[in-house]
Amino acid sequence: MQKTNHTNLLLLFVFFLSHTFYAQEPLKISQEYLLFKDAKTKEPVIIVNDTTGYRGFNFETRFKTKFPKPLQRSLFNDYQYQIDDVTYLVENGCGITLTFKNNTFTRIDNSFSHKNQYFAIPFVYDNKPYLFSGYGLFTKKNIITYYDFVTNEWLLKKTNNIESISPRVSSFFLKKGTNLYVMDYLSKRDHVLDEYVRRLDLNTFTWHKEKRINKDLPLLNILSYFQIRLQIDDKAVSFHDNIVEVDFFNNTVQTFDYSIFKNIKALKYFQRPELITYVYESNQNYYVISEPYTSLKGKLISETPLYVSEQYSILLYGFLIVVFAFTFCYGCYKLYVSYVTKRHQLLYNVNKDQFFINRKIPLQLSPLNKAVLKVFLMKKDKFFELQLLNDALSKDLKEDNYITINKRRERVLKDLKFELSNALKMPKESVFSRQRSQLDKRMKEIKINITFKQV
Structure with missing residues (x-):
């Protein structure tokens, strides 16, 4: 009987924890915000003005800080890195670099606002922040830059075959081990073509051509500049009109509806616990909230193979002929x-x-x-x-x-x-x-x- 009571109490406790994040009210914030992960505590932090911040999944802890002037908080939402116990924040477009540790922001670079790598891919290798691709000075990029802790500057990283990968912006990406996977789509509006998933071997910084992409993916016409794209576990995920999950290893592209549509402006994923923290706009007001990723994701709309096998190309052409009859x-x-x-x-x-x-x-x-x-x-x-x-x-x-x-x-x-x-x-x-x-x-x-x- 006593064992049964203990079991019931344990189940009740687990039920309470699992519903804590559902029950919380969103925190209303200003449009000028900075949302990031704290590398030391593994929890979300949001800075709502130059001196006030909130931390924790329920934002229950308020603290005082001082954001460096005259820098603009909202320009540091895209490129963020957690290395050891230090959070690094890089200005959009690359250049100015800050650290956040013990509720304190510190500028560490000898650089300037590059304005040369907007919508790039941030990743960490060998405990250094990196950026691949991006847009700036009216051109798309295929360069790789990294922050050098000796000179406190952003330097160009040489790759062995940079000519093998075309310039691009706002790509789907996934880093697994010492490999960075990158994917872009056929765009019928921009006429940009990359038929293959590309893989960067970070041990040698050499680009490799992987499998051919299925041209019938349902999201070829999405304007990628204004999507939020990030990695959730072993999937590359985008948030826009729908939620799209790209699984490079299980050959699927799944499109989901929202359980309740949110006009999401920024989003961070936390593996432990499996929660997302995001900023959204509603009736011209801004809010931030944490909840399980599964509660934001609605029903499955479509599922399509990511790759197409070369050996079936003849069958594909035959299928197209049949389709022409309709x-x-x-x-x-x-x-x-x-x-x-x-x-x-x-x-x-x-x-x-x-x-x-x-x-x-x-x-x-x-x-x-x-x-x-x-x-x-x-x-x-x-x-x-x-x-x-x-x-x-x-x-x-x-x-x-x-x-x-x-x-x-x-x-x-x-x-x-x-x-x-x-x-x-x-x-x-x-x-x-x-x-x-x-x-x-x-x-x-x-x-x-x-x-x-x-x-």
């Missing part, structure tokens, strides 16, 4: 979808400067979302250059910033896609259409697939 049916289906899309309509009241779903229900839009939707109103159902949205997006900015405006543009378009999809009961992928300009293939064009009526 082109007519598919064309009819596309015409039907186009017809249904044109039936969707928004009303615009000029006097009230307000969009309505019908004459009684106003569409609740943020000022930025409304400004962008009014550009589509002027253009009606015609394709126009994506850059024409920038004027509406930059009126409140003190100075134009290419990266800030582009991030804002993609965020607003994503918000509008979800809002219009829910309001008009139409598939979210049908709200906008994109294409390359017929006059200049470098330019991207967009149009909205709804009609407007002024009242």
